[in-house]
Every structure is written in structure tokens, then in C-alpha cells.
Amino acid sequence: MLTITDCSVLKAAPLGDRQASKFFLLRLNAPGWTAEEWRPGQFVMVRPVAWESDLPLPRPFSICEVNKEELGLFFQVMGKGTARLGTLRAGDTVRVLGPLGNFFAMEADRPTLMLAGGMGLAPFLGYAHRHPKPQNLSLLFGHRPALDSYPFERLRGLGLLKNYHEQKPGDLRIFLQAVDESIQDNARRNGLILACGPMPFLRAVRDMGKKYGASIQISMENRMACGIGACQACVVKPFVEGGSADRPLPPVFRQGLPVPVCTCGPVFWADTVDLD
Amino acid sequence: MDSGPDKLAIAIPWARGLLGLRNPVLAASGTFGYGVEYMPYGDLAKLGAFVTKGISLRPMPGNPLPRVAETPCGLLNSIGLQNCGVERFISEYLPCLPDKGVKVIANIYAHNLEEFAELAGILSAETKLAALEVNISCPNVEAGGLLFGQDPQSAGQVTAAVKKRSGTLPVIVKLTPNVTDISEIAKACADSGADMISCVNTLSAMAVDVRSRKPLLGKGIGGLSGAAIKPVALRCVWQVARAVSIPVIGIGGINTAEDILEFILVGAWAVQVGTANFSGPDMIFRLPTELASRMDELGIASLESFRGSLQM
């Protein structure tokens, strides 16, 4: 379902260091989506109505949490737009376009490993809340800023939940080592792996997955303009060969042109798109 | 059926008659996909028309990423004309559009005169099309890479080549602002049979990052659009409208009804809205109504009387 909703801001709540936080939970009045109308992994394009033509583009964010009252987005201040979003006040109006894009696979009984790097944590909150058997879920989370910058404590009831704080050179290697072992273990149990984070992380995950024959979905964050598949800004090159009987390649992949991440993604099977 | 604010209806004269549009609000090429992408957000028939993404003879894969970067009041892009080619446009996209009420203008792009002519020939057979718009902001491969639109002679030649094969469709030639004298190019197109001029395309531009020491676009240079270019676009439309007698369609940085009126004031018959479609996909559908109310507020009785009424 594609909708545009004017949502009023309940709070742009800073996380972690309250004075200088660059991490916010943006809590919006719920746009009224039913559970069938959105799926974890989808995203929204957000633009406060007060933005004039100085910031023409809306900003894409993963849907983090949805309940009857609220739509929650989790973001980090990166540049002009997110800095302005961090100053939103209760009662301000934000235009929300979405839910957009496709979503992560979810199979209640399949061991599912979530791999998050930094802001890649966002979609997994909603995923964990929606999963019928969260005890079948594991999450490994690698991060550089302090843990309390992230809504990590909102994740409850998972089979395994572990964070890796990268504070000095070498810590990243420890995280990736743990990721590698978990991927191997998950593949052995014919599980499902979902990854979200920076591109170098996604590439590393893809490579490990290939080594162990794991089933991996990745979520991509290319620069977008329209968010609805019209402008061809956020494209990725799909592989025209590949796919399998249980998950055939989407027909547009066969046309040999790059495909928009906003409508064909943001979630892709890791072996179907060119991440290099 | 709601026919929209009646006083917005326009009939743009061309060589073989009138191009009748419900209102002067059109969606600009490359910002509105093939129309179908926007159908969930509004009724395409409520627009004057929409212009398709640039269509080439064969599919084009486009440029390296990143393809867009936001700049103050603007957008920089180097999509590189990624498109599915004319064949798939006709077989896959055109059939998805409603048969009645929606005016579709096909924007075409090629690298030599033969391809331009061939494209025009193929598309002129499509009854769902209302006009062709020729993007001449492309390198003329046979003339050493200078853009067709940067040389009066090449611009005239493309116009003539397309006109010869365009059948019963009016031909709009879309000008680039990246020239010394846009009037001269406009005249060359008009003299070669162009039915209308649209201007402007994006301004050649660049953005860089001092930390990474890299350009923000994968290709380095791109095209600037959005509110930032409106003053340039207004100047171009003003100059072109005075230089030629054929109708002009204004494009560049339009976000509001007031912006539309500015372009009409300097002589445009209609306008195209581009980058603003990215701010919200429903935005353009509200513009006709807003235009009508703004005209009421300002006491503008008709578009006709207001057009080109700038006092110098």
C-alpha cells in the first residue's frame, strides 16, 4: 500500500549523551497502517512540511517500530537534513511517504540470524517485534558509538542478542569473526540471514555467506530522490543469471538494466545484485 | 467527472492546429518516470500533460553512482538517461496508461540525426501520445561531441530531422541553458519547423566534498535543477519568448502556483514541474487548483491576458 500521511511529531528523542546526541528516536503519530500494510525491512521517505525548497528531497529511513499509536524511526545526524529532523518539536508536521519497497523474509520456525552494523540496527527492532517466535532469532550488532546511542535495550526475548563495541583497531576483526562463525552455524542449520549496515559490511557478509552456502538477504541504502522508482537515481546492477526454484529472480532483473533500490529493494538476496 | 478549474484550459497553437490541455501544469521529463509510478498519488488526467523519461532507440544503462546530490535549493543529477528503450516503452509502459484524458508527451534522446528521425518515426504511430519533446542536450557524436543544443546549426538539423518523421504530433524542442545566447538557438529551431520550445533543461554544475576530496556525483559533473535555477530559467524563457513567435513552455525550479505565474508573466504558455515531484509525489496534482485560487487572489482573470504581460 502506498500512502502519504501527514504525521504529527510526538517527540524527537535523543539517545545516549543528551546534550550532544547525534542519535534520535523520531516518534510520530501513527499513520494508521494495519499489520498487513507494512512489513519489516520497508522504509519511508520523510519530509517535514515546514521544509521549503531549500531541502527539496525527503529523507529515507527504515521503519523501526510501528504500533497503534506510533511510528518510530531511528536516525543518526549525518548532514543538513537529519540535523533539522533532530530539532523537530512535538506538534510539528512531517509528511511520511510509505511504506515503500520490499521487506525481509520471515519464517517462524527457521533459525534467523540478524546482522546489524551501526544504523543498520533500525529495521531489526520491527522485525523482532513482528516475529511470531523471537526465540528463533539471533542478533549480532557491531557499533562504534556507545551502546546507549542505539535503541538496543528495546530488543527483548531473542534467542541470542550480542553487541560488539568497536573502540580500537582490531575490534572490528573480532566482530567479523563472530559474524563469520554465526553465518557458518546458521548455514549448517539451513537458516536465514538478514544483514543491514554499511556497504563494506554487507560485502563481507555476502562473501562469508558464499563460503558457507548461506541464504542471505541484505538491505541497501543507496542515495535516493523520488523513492517510488521514477528517477533511477538509487539503482543497483542485478545479476541476470542466478536465482533458484524457491526464489526466482524478479523478471525486471532479466532486462539487463540497473534496477531501483527503492522499488526492487531495499532488500535483496545477497547473490542477486552486484555490490562491487 | 471533475473537469478541473475551467479557466485554466489552454489551447496551444501549432502548425496543424491546437494542442488542447486541461491546464498549463505539466510534469517534466526524468522526474515523472513513465507516469505509471505516480498513478497511486493522483489522477494523471488532472494534469495538463506529463512528459516521459527520455527515451532512446536502445536501452541505456545510465551513469555510475551516486547519481544525485542535494545542493542548496537544488538537486544535482547525472542519471545518464537510463531508460528501457523505445520498444519496451511502447510494449510495456504505454499500455499501462489510461486510454482517455491523459496527455502523454514522449521525450526523445539520440546521438545522431538518423536515430532522432527513427525515434520520431516509431513514436509518431502511437495514438496515445500528444506530442514529442526533443532533448537536444546531448552530444552530437558526428560533430565532435558538442551538444546539439549548443550549436544553432545542429539544433536546427535535429528539429528538421524529427519534424520530417513526426507525423501528426507537435514537436517541442527542449533547450539547454548552457549556451551563450539561447535566443539564437531558439530561432534556429523555430526556423527549422519546431512547433514549440521548452526551456530549460538542467544547468551544468558540480558539487565536491573536501573531506573525501571527491565529487558528490559518480560522474563528476551533472545537471542542476530545482528552486536554485528558477531565476536562470525565467531569464531564458523571457529571452526565448521575445525571440520566437512559437509558444514557449517554461521549466526550472517551479514549486508553487506563484512560480507558475512568474513563468507565464514572462511569456510561457505552460510550465513543467520537475524536481518538486521528488519533494512529494502528490504535490503536482495540487498545483492546478492552487494556481486557480492564486489567480483569483491576484485578480488575474485569464491566463491569456496575463501571459507575457511583464512591464519593463
Ligand SMILES: Cc1cc2nc3c(=O)[nH]c(=O)nc-3n(C[C@H](O)[C@H](O)[C@H](O)COP(=O)(O)OP(=O)(O)OC[C@H]3O[C@@H](n4cnc5c(N)ncnc54)[C@H](O)[C@@H]3O)c2cc1C
Ligand atoms: C532505504 C534506506 C533506509 C535508511 N534507513 C536509515 C535509518 O533507519 N536510520 C538512519 O539514520 N539512516 C537511514 N538511512 C540513511 C539516511 O537516509 C541518510 O543518513 C540521510 O538521508 C542523510 O541525510 P542528511 O540530510 O542528514 O545528509 P546529507 O548528506 O546532507 O544529505 C544529502 C542527500 O544525500 C542523501 N544521503 C546522505 N547520506 C545518505 C546515506 N547514507 N544513505 C542514503 N542517502 C543518503 C540524503 O538523503 C540527501 O538526499 C537510510 C537510507 C535508505 C536509502
Ligand SMILES: Cc1cc2nc3c(=O)[nH]c(=O)nc-3n(C[C@H](O)[C@H](O)[C@H](O)COP(=O)(O)O)c2cc1C
Ligand atoms: C533526475 C532528473 C532526470 C532528468 N531527466 C531528463 C530527461 O531524461 N530528459 C530531459 O529532457 N530532461 C531531464 N531532466 C530535466 C528536467 O526535465 C527539467 O528540465 C529540469 O530538471 C529543470 O526543472 P526543475 O527545476 O523543475 O527540476 C531531468 C531532471 C532531473 C532532476
